[in-house]
Amino acid sequence: MPSPVTFTSAGSQSTAAYSSGAPSNLQRAVLKVHKPPQSGGTGQPPGDWLFDIEFQFNPKEFSVSKNAKWGRDAQPNAKKSAPPQFKGSDPAKLSLEMFIDATDKMNDAVVKKVEQLFTCCVATEDSRQHKKPSPPWVIFKWGGMTGFPAYVASVTAKYTLFTPSGTPVRAVCTVNLEEISGELGGQNPTSGALAARDTHVLVAGDSLPSVAFRAYGDAGKWRAIADANDIDDPMRLRPGTRLLVPALEELDG
Structure with a gap:
């Protein structure tokens, strides 16, 4: 199984560095959230744009992985195994961390951002009404890089700092995306997982x-x-x- 590819930004920046003022030309990473296609087909482009989940701080790194499936037919009377046959490929997967901090305002902004991520794991109202329940489709974008249309497979939020009243004001969210199976119409399948x-x-x-x-x-x-x-x-x-x-x-x- 191939190892995942890890992309690391050119130098990590601490919370203190951001609080002192980010560069005006800094490109913020974002998850663009779309409705699923009304047809429910995976070979269709994403539906209408719903909202953006903007990164407060760009990820320090993220990983992309894709696995190929191979199989061998049994050869009971042969001295050597049969040559492997390609059985297809698994969907690409992207894993990243999102750091959320509200210590400057000490409000419930962290909880609201986490809830926004959780909505990506729930079927949209439109899809339920059309009897084809599906969570929204998301696309990870950072600067000139565009990810593959995906669904949010899982979100894990770890709260690390609280107000005296118990309101979380800092969290690290691990977000796992999985490529929507099928190719978009007209898309070059060899263009790579991050060229959708x-x-x-x-x-x-x-x-x-x-x-x-x-x-x-x-x-x-x-x-x-x-x-x-x-x-x-x-x-x-x-x-x-x-x-x-x-x-x-x-x-x-």
Whole structure:
């Protein structure tokens, strides 16, 4: 079984370092929470955006793992075992820690943030009404890196500091994400676990260059979005249309 890959930020920063003022260009990590597709299919893009769970402090590290399945047929009369056959692969898994601190205000912000994480393990109201209960889909994003569409497999909150009245004001949450099985339509399956496509719903005034600038910081990359969505005429865009936005890694590749 392959070992997980661990990504470590370029230098950990303590709570004191943050309290003294974070750099203005600091990219905050975020879990973007979406509705599951109404069809319930795993090969569909995430549903409408619900809310963001922003990291108060960027994770010091996180790990990504993916396992391949192999099997061998029994060879009772052979001196050697049969060659292994590929049986498929397990979904990618991502594990990270979220540090939450409210010692500056001494309020219930920590409890509320933990409860927000716990809601990601519960079926959404819409999915229950459609008789297809499903928890929300989440995507981990940090700077230019976009994770795979996933569900929150587990959340463990460890409270480490309390007010005299017993209100938790500091916690460390371990969040485990598991890739939604199936591939998004048009997604390159070899693009890697951290190169999943994002989506964008067009609103009045949007253009492909504006969407490209928002996604990549370069309006000139609009052709990649047009190609991914089979758009022949970029001047005829309908508000409400959901676009697949390729990951920057795919463009560079």
